[in-house]
Amino acid sequence: MSARTVDVAVVGAGAMGAATAWHLARAGREVAVFEQFEPGHIRGASHGASRNFNVAYTEPEYLAWLRDARTLWRELEAESDTALLETTGIVTHGRGRDLAAASDVISEGGFEAELLDVSAAEARWPGFRFDGPVLHNPGAGRLDADASVRAFLSGAAASGADVAWSAAVADVEVHGDDDVRFTVTDADGSHRVHARRLVCTAGAWTSKTLTGVKGVTLPTLRVTQEQPAHFRPLDPSASWPGFNHHPAADDPRTAWFAAPVYGMLTPGEGVKAGWHAAGPEIDPDRRSFVPDAALTAALVRYAGEWLPGVDATTFNEITCTYTSTVDARFVLERTGPVVVGAGFSGHGFKFTPVIGRTLAALASP
The missing domain is CATH 3.50.50.60 (FAD/NAD(P)-binding domain)
Incomplete structure (x- = not known):
């Protein structure tokens, strides 16, 4: 050899x-x-x-890394003459997180943060139904x-x-x-x-x-198959920031969620939404690439209840892997x-x- x-x-x-x-x-x-x-x-x-460049972290070390990452992404863009990071803003909502406290830490960490009530957020982004208050990070975006x-x-x-x-x-x-x-x-x-x-x-x-x-x-590294989907926006010209929705176990509106939800607009494909780390554990060499039917049904329900700006019945699913640690x-x-x-x-x-x-x-x- x-x-x-x-x-x-x-x-x-x-x-x-x-x-x-x-x-x-x-x-x-x-x-x-x-x-x-x-x-x-x-x-x-x-x-x-598409991936969210989400800055809604409360750990100072992650925020420091994000500041450096933003600089390095721009450096790579300049070197490659390719647009990679688009500033779209990201909105985070749901009673599963203390968003007022998060807003303060994010601001201290060098990223703009504003808290909006539900009516103000829905007036600005009518494609969403919000679970207020709503944390908006204008400097976040999509990769x-x-x-x-x-x-x-x-x-x-x-x-x-x-x-x-x-x-x-x-x-x-x-x-x-x-x-x-x-x-x-x-x-x-x-x-x-x-x-x-x-x-x-x-x-x-x-x-x-x-x-x-x-x-x-x-x-321990747990490998799962995840299955976000792209939903057809009803208004192709509408503005869509990235988004995160954190459920609360004691709220019947969100207690049924399979996990927190993340999403963003993927140009040319639709509004992407997915459960975060809810998929089944798999062997990467033996994947079926077939989405779990129960998770699909739950995601369609989510789109129907919380994303009024999309057609919840028209979507395309994709699969990917997560490799996750315990924490x-x-x-x-x-x-x-x-x-x-x-x-x-x-x-x-x-x-x-x-x-x-x-x-x-x-x-x-």
């Missing part, structure tokens, strides 16, 4: 792997990215045209996920990174602090790769890739020559350039 030597190997070319390669290559590191599927595949968590991944990878390649598609990684072995080896299988067969560092950003395949690797201990905190760790970025729990995409920067720093000597 032939062998190849690289400085840093990145396993997985989704958002986090692409951003890590971008930072490493721009810093002059030799980087090889290995992705088991083809470009633009739909088996993971990074595909699609183009597919275009973002392409921009990171193109930028990494322009700085010298090598990106290999349909190249599956297996048999990872640690041989020393600066020596990690693995097998890559691609169209030309199988070969061994020796790397000084391995950054695993394999998403739903993280546990499969690293189970049994000496010294590497992963937290929804990210795994960003290094053990010997192995760096792990995992568990982004359905809310990591907005932080992508900062996570890539963090993983690149962990992979440094």
Whole structure:
């Protein structure tokens, strides 16, 4: 079996792997990215045209990361000459969160926040029925996920990174602090790769890739299939900020929710809405890609009751994976020559350039 030597190997070319390669290559590191599927595949968590750049966090560290992420997204836009982050605003409502307290923390964290009553919010955005009060973050927005991944990878390649598609990684072995080896299988067969560092950003395949690797201990990573849908807006010219709706268990209007709801307008596709982390646990290699009928019915009910600006009967569902930790905190760790970025729990995409920067720093000597 032939062998190849690289400085840093990145396993997985989704958002986090692409951003890590971008930072490493721009810093002059030799980087090889290995992705088991083809470009633009739909088996993971990074595909699609829309993600919320939501700033409604009450943790100061997340808000600090969001400030940096906003700067880095704009830097990537300038480098790639591609629009990636559109400022649409995001509205958050529902009695499941203390929005007055959140507003204060968000303002202190450097993002504009305003509280509106239901009537004022519904007058401004008649496509919604609101569960007041309503937190509006005008500086929040929407990211183009597919275009973002392409921009990171193109930028990494322009700085010298090598990106290999349909190249599956297996048999990872640690041989020393600066020596990690693995097998890559691609169209030309199988070969061994020796790397000084391995950054695993394999998403739903993280546990499969690293189970049994000496010294590497992963937290529980739960992989689920999620199923947002795009609903047809009744007025194509209407303004749609992104949105989050947090149910209250003691409120019969929302107690039936499967989970909190998130959504946004995806240009050309409709108003996207989905349950956050409500899907069934799955094996990523054995997915049916068939939406759960009960969750579909509940989402249609949600659209009918809370989104008067859409046709709740006309929609297209998509599926994706979440890889979640117990507390929804990210795994960003290094053990010997192995760096792990995992568990982004359905809310990591907005932080992508900062996570890539963090993983690149962990992979440094």
